[in-house]
Amino acid sequence: MARVLVMSPSGEVYDHDSVRWYQHSNVQRSINHYHNIGDAFVFDSSLKLMNYEKQAELPIMNPNMDHIDRLREEYDYVILRGSNYVHQHMDWTDAIAVLKRLGLPVIAFGIGAQAPVEGQLELSEQTKTVLKVIADSTASVGVRGAYSAQVMSDIGIKNVRIIGCPTAFRRNDPEMRINLPRLDEVKNIGITIRREVSPTYAQDIERYLTFHRDLVKEMAGRFDATLMAQGEVEEKKLVFGTDDQKEEAIAALKANKWASDWYLDETVEKLYRERIFYSDVVADYESLVRTKELVLGYRLHGNLMALANGVPSIYFTYDSRTVEFAETYHIPSFDVFSGGKFRLEDYWDQSLFDKYNQAWYRTYGEMYRFLTENGVDHKMMETEKQMPDSVRRVA
Secondary structure: OEEEEEEOOOOEEEOOOEEEOOOOOOHHHOOOOOOOHHHHHHHHHHHHHEOEEEEEEOOOOOOOHHHHHHHHHHOOEEEEEOOOOEOOOOOOOOHHHHHHHHOOOEEEEEEOEOOOOOOOOOOOHHHHHHHHHHHHHOOOEEEOOHHHHHHHHHOOOOOEEEOOOHHHHOOOOOOOOOOOOOHHHOOEEEEEOOOOOOOOOOOOHHHHHHHHHHHHHHHHHHOEEEEEOOOOHHHHHHHHOOHHHHHHHHHHHHHOHHHHHHOOOHHHHHHHHHHEEOOOEHHHHHHHHOOOOEEEEOOHHHHHHHHHOOOOEEEEEOOHHHHHHHHHHOOOEEEOOOOOOOOHHHHOOHHHHHHHHHHHHHHHHHHHHHHHHOOOOEOOOOOOOOOOHHHHOOO
């Protein structure tokens, strides 16, 4: 089996192919640090799709080149965890020197570009060089969707394959389908929350947060709802903190003008105190979504974890990243900035999810071909060229 180096791992590995945040046993050590556990979903899912005998992190900060030489002899290839790497603020530290010295194939496992609200996406020469080094090392580069593929093409990288994200395929079951229950049978739901957002990528913060607030209140008033956070400090403190830290978290939210003016009213504060969920362990999220009949909200990977387990999900798009992801998989989605009103009944339509089922099946095949053509020892199954009736079904 393969020996794999991991670039930007985002968590510690246990039980061979499971991921949790570093120093998981002592949450107080990271309780004041923001980290998006969604990145760990991608890492965990990537490992679950591969066969390998060992894995280790590839150091790209202040590397010892003698150590890099030893790694070349001890490992077969590098995987770059899929993430939002192609943007104007990305810092690759010493990645260029390391990758050139290492000389191993770098498997880009679903990387994505993100467009700013205003102006064109401007990439640094460092980012362009890193991407070209990666592209030259393999048969293809795996990207999130059509926009990311176009950005890569614009800088001269043509050998791309649109593969979405490994999280979608973590169950590695090409027969996975979303089949809607009756809406009146839905009782337990998850709402993926993202309070913090950058005006660089979201065009109207007031609309973003007020819509977010109203969505949380409406869904929590209608269903037995769990609010699923993914790493903001205040939300973590409300789950893992001492009593004093929990009160500090609420005070910090009230002192934040965006949160206090547009998000944290009395109802949301009560929900935050009573219904919020966070974990540093990927498996905990998977266990949670399996108890839900619906997961919807703002978190790209939180929603995708539900879909990967056969649970319906609806995306609320607010930047180029979430739009591209919904387009890749044809996920039912609502544009937060459309000015319209969201009605769950409008999305509870099996024909919409049949489009998702078809796109998911096609993209599963693309992920299989991506891993195969790049020589990755993997567990994915080759899909038939003809879609089975269960996928091709017309509602």
